[in-house]
Amino acid sequence: MNKWDYAESIESSSIVNIQKKYGIFIDGKFQSSNSKKSLKTISPSTEEVLSTISLGNKNDINDAVQSAKEGLKIWSKLSGTQRAKYLFKLARLIQERSREFAVLESLDGGKPIKESRDFDLPQVAANFFYFAGWADKLNLSWNTNGMKPYGVVGQIIPWNFPLLMLSWKVAPALATGNVVILKPAESTPLTALLFAELCEEVGLPPGVFNLVTGDGTTGAALVQHPEISKIAFTGSTGVGKYIQKETADRDIGLTLELGGKAANIVFNDAAIDQAVEGVVNGIFFNQGHVCCAGSRLVLQEDIHDQFVSKLEKRMQSLRVGNPLDKNTDIGAINSKEQLDKISELVNNGVDEGGSIFQTECELPQNGFWFKPTLFTNAQPSYRIAREEIFGPVLTTLTFRTPEEAIEISNNTEYGLSAGIWTEKGSKILWTADRLQAGVIWANTFNKFDPASPFGGYKESGFGREGGRHGLLSYLKVQS
Numbered sequence: 001m002n003k004w005d006y007a008e009s010i011e012s013s014s015i016v017n018i019q020k021k022y023g024i025f026i027d028g029k030f031q032s033s034n035s036k037k038s039l040k041t042i043s044p045s046t047e048e049v050l051s052t053i054s055l056g057n058k059n060d061i062n063d064a065v066q067s068a069k070e071g072l073k074i075w076s077k078l079s080g081t082q083r084a085k086y087l088f089k090l091a092r093l094i095q096e097r098s099r100e101f102a103v104l105e106s107l108d109g110g111k112p113i114k115e116s117r118d119f120d121l122p123q124v125a126a127n128f129f130y131f132a133g134w135a136d137k138l139n140l141s142w143n144t145n146g147m148k149p150y151g152v153v154g155q156i157i158p159w160n161f162p163l164l165m166l167s168w169k170v171a172p173a174l175a176t177g178n179v180v181i182l183k184p185a186e187s188t189p190l191t192a193l194l195f196a197e198l199c200e201e202v203g204l205p206p207g208v209f210n211l212v213t214g215d216g217t218t219g220a221a222l223v224q225h226p227e228i229s230k231i232a233f234t235g236s237t238g239v240g241k242y243i244q245k246e247t248a249d250r251d252i253g254l255t256l257e258l259g260g261k262a263a264n265i266v267f268n269d270a271a272i273d274q275a276v277e278g279v280v281n282g283i284f285f286n287q288g289h290v291c292c293a294g295s296r297l298v299l300q301e302d303i304h305d306q307f308v309s310k311l312e313k314r315m316q317s318l319r320v321g322n323p324l325d326k327n328t329d330i331g332a333i334n335s336k337e338q339l340d341k342i343s344e345l346v347n348n349g350v351d352e353g354g355s356i357f358q359t360e361c362e363l364p365q366n367g368f369w370f371k372p373t374l375f376t377n378a379q380p381s382y383r384i385a386r387e388e389i390f391g392p393v394l395t396t397l398t399f400r401t402p403e404e405a406i407e408i409s410n411n412t413e414y415g416l417s418a419g420i421w422t423e424k425g426s427k428i429l430w431t432a433d434r435l436q437a438g439v440i441w442a443n444t445f446n447k448f449d450p451a452s453p454f455g456g457y458k459e460s461g462f463g464r465e466g467g468r469h470g471l472l473s474y475l476k477v478q479s
């Protein structure tokens with residue numbers, strides 16, 4: 001070991017108690033699925049089977065809807081203050097058991113423990129606290145006063161931030177008086193199952209929170225159920241479009257949080273070292289499995305060589321490996337399917353003529369891994385510059401004038417997020433005004449706050465999560 005190597009510092013997984021098999025959570029308790037079918041959930045860093053989960057079918061979804069309707073009868077009679085008490089209790093329990101949740105999230109999803117521990121879990125608790133605070137104030141705010149909850153809400157979440165996406169959806173829905181049926185991603189169901197145990201522990205009335213695990217067919221059954229009043233979905237644009245078509249002829253609420261291909265624009269007057277750090281965080285956070293990842297580096301031409309050289313040096317120091325090692329910067333790719341998708345797009349980038357740089361790290365033998373990757377000499381027409389790769393892959397495009405930066409940045413079917421790096425406040429405002437993106441960071445990236453609305457333009461979806469705008473997604477006008 002040379003003096004710059006890090007000794008391993010592995011977080012113990014003994015704190016988690018993963019059951020061999022899980023049922024579905026309906027009527028406030030775990031029960032067997034009607035389908036009697038199951039799926040395996042594995043650890044993407046070792047390919048070891050962690051547990052067997054139920055593959056929910058149409059009958060399970062129907063049972064969950066009937067349970068939710070009963071739950072709604074109880075939930076709708078409670079005052080905002082009483083609903084808030086349950087949410088505050090959940091928030092406190094999440095904090096108390098945050099280490100357990102963080103280890104479980106890293107085991108099941110492959111993300112580094114330092115991210116699940118220091119980012120995901122504090123954000124999850126903060127979301128429950130934030131929306132708990134709103135539950136008794138809805139009639140005091142001009143934009144929610146007099147509005148009514150939808151009722152039975154179906155929520156479908158992805159695998160990149162499993163518990164955080166649960167909190168983004170469940171906390172505002174319950175705070176506004178709705179009841180929930182949640183379908184987590186098939187590759188990362190374990191933290192949602194632990195959350196269901198917490199709902200039992202806090203004595204949440206039966207039927208207020210229901211959890212049906214399964215695959216895409218389970219999600220489709222939820223979308224198709226005629227007694228659902230609202231669907232909230234986070235995931236791919238393809239499935240989002242399917243859901244929009246499927247619900248088009250029904251009187252139903254819909255929010256879609258879909259993909260992205262964010263531009264992280266660096267002007268030549270930016271603080272270069274800070275910008276390098278921000279660009280690294282923007283794309284390599286959570287292995288790049290982030291809908292708002294800064295996956296296109298839009299770089300002013302006269303600083304290209306200097307910037308790329310610093311960036312490559314910084315990338316070389318990223319530690320890829322065991323998600324439970326506290327030193328790890330980049331964990332495992334979430335699934336074999338996702339690894340194949342990333343590899344296919346990267347190979348295509350090389351074939352199309354991009355110059356590729358990959359760090360020299362050693363990848364573990366088992367599990368799914370991808371080296372931090374940077375493309376230069378790419379054209380805006382290349383697939384690596386247009387498609388969401390959802391992996392640790394950054395594509396560089398260059399510009400000469402601010403107008404050209406805007407044109408390149410907006411030249412995408414997506415519009416979820418963007419970053420601006422410059423020392424001039426006026427340039428930040430000028431640029432932000434012209435970018436078609438729902439969230440724009442200036443001289444920083446990937447900063448989140450439960451009070452701030454998050455959502456997209458164009459094919460990144462519609463509706464907002466977080467903040468007062470996030471409350472509106474769960475309320476309808478009734479005059």
Ligand code: NDP
Nearest residue numbers: 157158184185186215216219220235236239258259291390
């Ligand atoms: P999906 O959109 O397929 O999955 C998101 C959620 O939708 C999961 O719970 C999934 O279940 C469920 N689902 C799948 N098919 C249907 C359906 N027909 N009706 C209702 N629900 C359904 O994303 P993938 O996991 O396949 O990822 C593919 C790509 O999507 C990624 O490479 C990335 O580009 C993008 N993506 C974007 C995300 C974002 O945050 N915006 C998050 C995840 C992915 P199950 O997991 O069981 O299939």
